[in-house]
Amino acid sequence: MAARIDIPLSDVQKALGGSLILDHPPRCSRCGTQPAAYYETHKLRLRIGANKPGLYRQTYRVSRVYYLRLRVCETCYQADFAICPEEFQKDETALGRLARTHSRLFTIGTLIACTGLLLMTNLVPANPELIQIKSIWPYITGFGGAVIIGTWLHQRTRQRRILESLESKWINPALHPRAEARTIVLENEDDATAVVLQIKLYNEDWAAECAAQYNWATVKLGEES
Numbered sequence: 001m002a003a004r005i006d007i008p009l010s011d012v013q014k015a016l017g018g019s020l021i022l023d024h025p026p027r028c029s030r031c032g033t034q035p036a037a038y039y040e041t042h043k044l045r046l047r048i049g050a051n052k053p054g055l056y057r058q059t060y061r062v063s064r065v066y067y068l069r070l071r072v073c074e075t076c077y078q079a080d081f082a083i084c085p086e087e088f089q090k091d092e093t094a095l096g097r098l099a100r101t102h103s104r105l106f107t108i109g110t111l112i113a114c115t116g117l118l119l120m121t122n123l124v125p126a127n128p129e130l131i132q133i134k135s136i137w138p139y140i141t142g143f144g145g146a147v148i149i150g151t152w153l154h155q156r157t158r159q160r161r162i163l164e165s166l167e168s169k170w171i172n173p174a175l176h177p178r179a180e181a182r183t184i185v186l187e188n189e190d191d192a193t194a195v196v197l198q199i200k201l202y203n204e205d206w207a208a209e210c211a212a213q214y215n216w217a218t219v220k221l222g223e224e225s
């Protein structure tokens with residue numbers, strides 16, 4: 001059975017620019033295992049006051065980033081790397097450092113490839129000083145592409161190895177899915193008790209103990225909710 005924790009505006013406002021950390025009770029919020037010294041991360045935004053629809057996308061009067069972090073065990077933490085490595089970039093763990101390295105290499109590869117493509121165009125004049133470097137644009141673009149593909153292959157290999165190691169221990173990550181976070185857009189900040197974040201957890205006991213600790217409301221959800 002799943003449960004939902006409703007979190008009011010005042011608690012999310014305290015976490016803006018930082019993290020909203022749910023670390024009680026000290027068990028895994030997914031499988032209930034102890035110890036649980038890791039955190040699953042969700043990058044979220046507090047959104048208040050929807051502006052009139054813009055040309056490209058919906059904008060808000062207030063739109064500020066914060067991170068939701070929920071206590072998990074090492075196994076559930078590792079399982080996430082195979083699904084959402086981008087959520088690891090803030091973590092001071094081995095997998096967090098690896099995620100940051102991958103992210104930087106993707107950026108560097110893209111910049112190199114774009115530089116090569118730029119040299120191909122007339123935006124870079126074909127004067128005597130530049131003609132030589134302009135002529136090697138396919139190699140520069142190819143090198144940038146190779147960095148991107150190499151990084152992607154390395155990431156895939158690490159993800160596959162983690163999944164294989166979990167499978168060898170008869171652990172099925174799908175049995176203990178990540179929490180689901182839903183942001184509710186308010187019209188204004190007048191009511192500090194208004195709910196702005198709903199977190200669906202599949203570990204009902206953990207959700208109830210956590211909500212009691214922080215004085216938040218919980219709602220029991222049926223299988224289909």
Ligand SMILES: [Zn+2]
Pocket residue numbers: 028029030031032033072073074075076077176
């Ligand atoms: Zn766990």
